[in-house]
Amino acid sequence: MTKYQKSVDFKRILIVGSGGRENSIAWALSKNQLIEQIYVCPGNGGTANFEKCICLNTKSADKKSIIENCKNLKINLIIIGPEVPLAEGLADEMREAGLTVFGPGKDGAQLEASKEWSKAFMVENKIPTAKYWSTDSEEEALNILERYNQPLVIKADGLAAGKGVCVSETIDQSKEAIKEVFSGKFGSAGKKVILEEKIEGPEVSIFALCDGEKLIVIPPAQDHKRLLDGDNGPNTGGMGAYAPARLINDKDLKDLTEVVLIPTLEGLKKKKIKYIGVIYAGLMLTANGPKVIEFNCRFGDPECQALMPLMGEEFASVLYACARGEIENAPKLTFKSHCSACVVAASEGYPENPIKGSKISINVESNPSLQIFHAGTTIDKFDNIITSGGRVLSIVAQGETFDKAFDLAYSNLKDINFEGMQFRKDIGYQVRDI
Numbered sequence: 009m010t011k012y013q014k015s016v017d018f019k020r021i022l023i024v025g026s027g028g029r030e031n032s033i034a035w036a037l038s039k040n041q042l043i044e045q046i047y048v049c050p051g052n053g054g055t056a057n058f059e060k061c062i063c064l065n066t067k068s069a070d071k072k073s074i075i076e077n078c079k080n081l082k083i084n085l086i087i088i089g090p091e092v093p094l095a096e097g098l099a100d101e102m103r104e105a106g107l108t109v110f111g112p113g114k115d116g117a118q119l120e121a122s123k124e125w126s127k128a129f130m131v132e133n134k135i136p137t138a139k140y141w142s143t144d145s146e147e148e149a150l151n152i153l154e155r156y157n158q159p160l161v162i163k164a165d166g167l168a169a170g171k172g173v174c175v176s177e178t179i180d181q182s183k184e185a186i187k188e189v190f191s192g193k194f195g196s197a198g199k200k201v202i203l204e205e206k207i208e209g210p211e212v213s214i215f216a217l218c219d220g221e222k223l224i225v226i227p228p229a230q231d232h233k234r235l236l237d238g239d240n241g242p243n244t245g246g247m248g249a250y251a252p253a254r255l256i257n258d259k260d261l262k263d264l265t266e267v268v269l270i271p272t273l274e275g276l277k278k279k280k281i282k283y284i285g286v287i288y289a290g291l292m293l294t295a296n297g298p299k300v301i302e303f304n305c306r307f308g309d310p311e312c313q314a315l316m317p318l319m320g321e322e323f324a325s326v327l328y329a330c331a332r333g334e335i336e337n338a339p340k341l342t343f344k345s346h347c348s349a350c351v352v353a354a355s356e357g358y359p360e361n362p363i364k365g366s367k368i369s370i371n372v373e374s375n376p377s378l379q380i381f382h383a384g385t386t387i388d389k390f391d392n393i394i395t396s397g398g399r400v401l402s403i404v405a406q407g408e409t410f411d412k413a414f415d416l417a418y419s420n421l422k423d424i425n426f427e428g429m430q431f432r433k434d435i436g437y438q439v440r441d442i
């Protein structure tokens with residue numbers, strides 16, 4: 009253990025969010041002996057399953073109460089999980105109140121919260137991305153489409169919970185998608201539209217932990233955005249993931265750090281944005297080289313659930329050092345050499361209209377290589393676990409190979425049940441023998 013780990017104080021942590029991502033971060037941090045208490049705000053039905061972890065029932069939109077709670081509970085480190093509170097400036101208000109926060113301010117969160125801002129930023133900083141047009145006029149958008157005369161990818165500018173993107177197959181579909189964005193379906197997120205050249209290739213996500221000045225790269229992961237096997241059906245928040253993603257090797261990751269992650273942090277610095285938190289770049293590996301299709305300002309969900317079991321014990325110290333702007337004082341972050349697999353169990357009707365309120369039965373035997381991370385769950389007055397959202401549980405397992413990791417995850421999924429439970433049977437097909 010380094011001097012830094014011993015001498016600093018991150019005993020009391022608060023994690024903002026209620027999903028599988030926040031559940032997995034709480035689990036990873038709970039393993040650190042130096043941490044005494046972890047509050048998850050508001051947390052979910054699985055928060056209290058982990059040692060030292062409890063729910064704090066304040067809504068993340070209620071910034072004043074959260075900040076008051078952090079002060080009363082003597083919280084040393086806050087980690088903000090989801091994009092919405094980041095985009096709404098929760099980290100800024102917390103910092104103004106003297107709190108130590110891992111998560112960017114409103115300025116940095118624009119990387120994710122405005123696709124127009126993010127595309128202009130990429131062009132400005134020569135970060136490879138698909139060609140695009142942006143407009144706030146439906147007529148102009150239709151004109152651009154007519155001139156281009158090929159199907160385009162249509163994106164609402166603002167945050168739309170992963171639903172604001174239409175990868176159209178025909179020009180008519182592109183037209184429909186433009187009309188949909190301007191119909192008000194996405195509220196203020198749809199005031200502007202981004203029309204993007206359609207690119208092709210496998211997708212992979214890369215991540216850096218930043219302290220405003222420097223960054224640490226963690227292993228890449230692969231998400232599975234479509235609802236159904238074979239990458240079919242509608243886009244979702246993510247139905248499963250695995251890490252480390254084998255699509256890119258160490259050398260590729262080094263190159264991508266030079267071409268994407270460092271220029272991103274440097275570009276933010278040029279704009280006087282002190283970016284503390286995760287830079288998540290979603291890439292498409294095209295025939296013309298890797299291109300960024302999106303930035304997120306936080307860990308991915310469910311990529312985070314697959315990544316957390318790979319983090320060395322220093323993870324908490326590294327987040328704390330980032331939050332304090334002193335990454336150089338943190339111990340070296342190590343990663344376990346396992347393969348990690350994550351399969352999401354979702355409610356019937358997800359992603360459009362998830363049916364909630366079903367009783368969940370979990371009869372899995374405890375195993376150090378297996379984690380059940382809760383997302384859309386709650387506990388009723390009889391102590392039953394009940395579904396309360398679209399993505400309900402993440403079943404995560406590790407093994408020496410991806411085959412072993414996925415076998416363990418899928419064999420335990422058989423012992424988890426709720427009415428209408430749906431999950432993909434082919435998560436990790438890229439690295440499994442199926």
Ligand code: AMP
Nearest residue numbers: 138161173175204205206207233301302
């Ligand atoms: P986004 O929310 O921007 O990540 O987009 C959601 C999904 O749409 C991505 O994971 C891709 O599968 C797809 N997508 C986004 N942009 C493009 C593009 N320019 N060309 C092809 N597919 C895209």
Ligand code: GLY
Nearest residue numbers: 245246308309310
């Ligand atoms: N799984 C993709 C995301 O978190 O945006």
